Amino acid sequence: MATARRLAASHLSAQSAVNRPWSLFARPASVWLSRCNPLPKATSCRPKSTTARHFQSQAATPATVFNALHLAPTRNYSTGRAEELDINLADFPPERIRNFSIIAHIDHGKSTLADRLLEITGTIRKDRTNKQVLDKLKVERERGITVKAQTVSMFHTYKGEQYLLNLIDTPGHVDFSYEVSRSLSACQGALLLVDASQGIQAQTVANFYLAFGQDLEIVPILNKVDLPAADPDRIARQIETAFELPTDNILKISAKTGLGCDAILDRVIEAIPPPTKGDTTTPLRALLFDSWYDTYLGVICLFSVLDGRLKKGDKVLSCHSDRKYDVLDVGIMHPEQRSTGVLFPGQVGYAILGMKSTSEAHIGDTFYLLGNKVEALPGFQPAKPMVFSGVFPVSADEFPKLNDSISKLAINDASVTVAKETSSSLGQGFRLGFLGTLHMDVFRQRLEQEYEANVICTAPTVPFKVTYKDGTVHHIRNPAEFPEGPMLTKVDNVEEPTINATILTPDVYLGPILELCNSRRGQETELTYIDDTRVMIKYILPMTEVVTDFYDRLKSISSGFASFDYEEAGYVDADLVKLNVLLNSKPVDALASIQHRSSAEMTARQTVAKLKDVLDRQLYEIVIQCAVGGKIMARETLAAMRKNVTAKCYGGDVTRKLKLLEKQKKGKARMKMVGNVEISQEAFLTMMKK
Numbered sequence: 001m002a003t004a005r006r007l008a009a010s011h012l013s014a015q016s017a018v019n020r021p022w023s024l025f026a027r028p029a030s031v032w033l034s035r036c037n038p039l040p041k042a043t044s045c046r047p048k049s050t051t052a053r054h055f056q057s058q059a060a061t062p063a064t065v066f067n068a069l070h071l072a073p074t075r076n077y078s079t080g081r082a083e084e085l086d087i088n089l090a091d092f093p094p095e096r097i098r099n100f101s102i103i104a105h106i107d108h109g110k111s112t113l114a115d116r117l118l119e120i121t122g123t124i125r126k127d128r129t130n131k132q133v134l135d136k137l138k139v140e141r142e143r144g145i146t147v148k149a150q151t152v153s154m155f156h157t158y159k160g161e162q163y164l165l166n167l168i169d170t171p172g173h174v175d176f177s178y179e180v181s182r183s184l185s186a187c188q189g190a191l192l193l194v195d196a197s198q199g200i201q202a203q204t205v206a207n208f209y210l211a212f213g214q215d216l217e218i219v220p221i222l223n224k225v226d227l228p229a230a231d232p233d234r235i236a237r238q239i240e241t242a243f244e245l246p247t248d249n250i251l252k253i254s255a256k257t258g259l260g261c262d263a264i265l266d267r268v269i270e271a272i273p274p275p276t277k278g279d280t281t282t283p284l285r286a287l288l289f290d291s292w293y294d295t296y297l298g299v300i301c302l303f304s305v306l307d308g309r310l311k312k313g314d315k316v317l318s319c320h321s322d323r324k325y326d327v328l329d330v331g332i333m334h335p336e337q338r339s340t341g342v343l344f345p346g347q348v349g350y351a352i353l354g355m356k357s358t359s360e361a362h363i364g365d366t367f368y369l370l371g372n373k374v375e376a377l378p379g380f381q382p383a384k385p386m387v388f389s390g391v392f393p394v395s396a397d398e399f400p401k402l403n404d405s406i407s408k409l410a411i412n413d414a415s416v417t418v419a420k421e422t423s424s425s426l427g428q429g430f431r432l433g434f435l436g437t438l439h440m441d442v443f444r445q446r447l448e449q450e451y452e453a454n455v456i457c458t459a460p461t462v463p464f465k466v467t468y469k470d471g472t473v474h475h476i477r478n479p480a481e482f483p484e485g486p487m488l489t490k491v492d493n494v495e496e497p498t499i500n501a502t503i504l505t506p507d508v509y510l511g512p513i514l515e516l517c518n519s520r521r522g523q524e525t526e527l528t529y530i531d532d533t534r535v536m537i538k539y540i541l542p543m544t545e546v547v548t549d550f551y552d553r554l555k556s557i558s559s560g561f562a563s564f565d566y567e568e569a570g571y572v573d574a575d576l577v578k579l580n581v582l583l584n585s586k587p588v589d590a591l592a593s594i595q596h597r598s599s600a601e602m603t604a605r606q607t608v609a610k611l612k613d614v615l616d617r618q619l620y621e622i623v624i625q626c627a628v629g630g631k632i633m634a635r636e637t638l639a640a641m642r643k644n645v646t647a648k649c650y651g652g653d654v655t656r657k658l659k660l661l662e663k664q665k666k667g668k669a670r671m672k673m674v675g676n677v678e679i680s681q682e683a684f685l686t687m688m689k690k
């Protein structure tokens with residue numbers, strides 16, 4: 001009880017957490033991937049592509065996708081329209097509707113459970129290949145993570161009556177937790193899924209308080225009870241202690257084998273309240289809570305109807321933009337679009353309004369009928385990019401192609417910000433803003449996989465705030481823009497973003513974790529035992545210390561057992577400097593970074609040593625330096641040497657010599673020049689990796 005109260009107090013921000021754009025950054029995907037039971041890379045038993053729903057560039061045709069997923073085709077692809085559903089939604093008043101989400105820490109089995117529920121309700125056929133049906137993006141399937149929340153409607157008979165159950169699958173990764181908040185806003189209850197072998201993790205806590213803050217009914221479920229390491233009784237006690245949820249109510253299931261899953265749907269109906277009874281006779285009030293771009297149908301919007309009816313043929317207006325739209329189609333996701341012609345109060349479904357781009361679909365917007373203006377519902381704060389990176393084509397002539405690919409990807413991901421940028425070392429490119437480093441990694445992977453883009457990405461940076469003496473404030477998203485030299489006299493103060501980090505760990509790793517946090521300029525705010533051996537630690541940390549290798553380090557010192565989540569804790573004053581990298585006295589803008597003064601020298605030493613390692617020797621000596629303003633912090637020298645690729649070809653084999661020289665020339669074409677120093681693409685890539 002006490003623990004729960006303490007947790008609740010420390011999560012007072014759960015209310016504001018309804019909009020948690022802050023919780024959205026930073027985690028090197030590489031580490032995350034290493035712990036996430038990775039699915040094998042696109043194997044033959046798994047469909048290589050997704051449905052056409054998300055991206056135009058998917059190679060598979062819709063027909064092959066449906067065959068692969070074993071879904072009933074629900075769309076007529078010759079006309080591009082959704083098939084009609086032979087069910088009258090008017091038969092489902094709010095009392096027979098349940099809107100719920102599954103929330104959990106990453107990998108605790110949300111998507112697998114969603115698959116089981118879809119099978120049990122006959123929404124998809126029972127099939128061994130139905131794995132993570134809701135994870136439709138290729139990158140989601142390859143990495144085994146959910147990036148985009150999906151919604152699906154199912155029908156279930158309980159005590160002789162048919163119910164409409166709307167399940168909203170949520171991503172588990174912290175970068176995407178704004179999706180969780182949005183999804184929860186359309187729900188009255190949530191299944192809190194906890195891995196019976198791992199127990200409560202940082203995101204279990206964060207997601208619990210998100211749901212708690214929105215007054216949702218929470219149904220605790222222990223998953224993976226089939227695992228030999230599962231200890232359901234101990235984990236049930238953890239849940240009881242941390243969340244004050246009685247243990248006798250906890251369902252114990254295996255989403256993988258299906259054990260115990262049948263009971264979940266009845267429990268959903270019994271425990272989760274129906275949506276509030278809206279009035280069908282009052283004017284329409286519908287909340288837009290998600291959207292995506294479909295090749296065939298354009299922008300598809302997901303609505304939660306609160307009052308009135310959303311009908312095909314209606315003219316509706318957006319409270320946000322005052323724009324008018326025709327409702328071209330409306331229906332439910334079952335599991336793909338199924339046209340129903342109308343949605344009633346309490347129902348959740350899609351509508352096609354003829355929007356050209358997802359940027360028109362303002363998430364959290366309220367829609368109303370032409371001539372019947374209503375008061376807008378409280379919206380969501382837009383997700384705020386917290387990690388920025390420069391993205392450049394490897395060869396300059398690929399810029400137009402990269403431009404095209406980024407625009408196409410950004411159409412469907414309103415949380416990415418795009419601005420053109422020119423670097424003296426990398427040429428023309430873009431500065432992209434992401435919710436976090438996993439988000440950044442996923443975006444890059446999709447650029448490479450779906451658009452075959454060959455790119456160099458600069459190290460991630462967070463937005464710093466510089467206030468000048470004349471009162472102007474600049475948000476610095478690129479180290480190149482950081483004031484230095486004479487400009488510094490005009491600066492009043494510099495601030496950096498901080499986070500409230502929550503770390504859950506077995507207590508044996510406590511010492512090294514505290515050391516890590518302290519070495520990253522962290523301030524401890526809380527340390528609580530949630531059972532005999534598990535500790536919850538809270539720290540305020542500078543965000544810039546987290547976006548680099550913090551998560552890698554945390555995982556490695558805790559052998560993968562620590563988990564963490566975080567929320568934005570505002571800006572604080574910081575003594576920051578710009579660290580320039582110079583090659584033969586010429587600055588390499590793409591390698592500049594913003595550092596805390598206390599760590600600038602150490603970073604400088606590490607940087608010059610690493611550069612010496614990755615740069616190729618050239619015909620002349622290369623002086624590698626790191627400097628803050630005019631002061632050199634570290635220096636290395638790379639001796640001159642000519643790499644004679646034909647050295648071994650003594651004798652008369654001219655063609656072989658020519659071939660080798662040709663190869664060397666090609667390699668040079670991929671070199672970037674900084675002053676008189678050539679930097680290979682590989683060297684850049686290695687330097688960008690922390």
Ligand SMILES: Nc1nc2c(ncn2[C@@H]2O[C@H](COP(=O)(O)OP(=O)(O)OP(=O)(O)O)[C@@H](O)[C@H]2O)c(=O)[nH]1
Pocket residue numbers: 037104105106107108109110111112113132144145146147170171172173223224225226227253254255256257
């Ligand atoms: N043994 C066992 N494995 C399970 C069970 N449920 C899920 N898994 C496995 O756990 C891994 C993660 O499952 P997912 O369903 O992708 O987890 P998730 O919570 O949706 O992950 P995110 O979408 O990234 O948040 C997969 O390899 C599943 O096969 C279970 O009941 N038993």
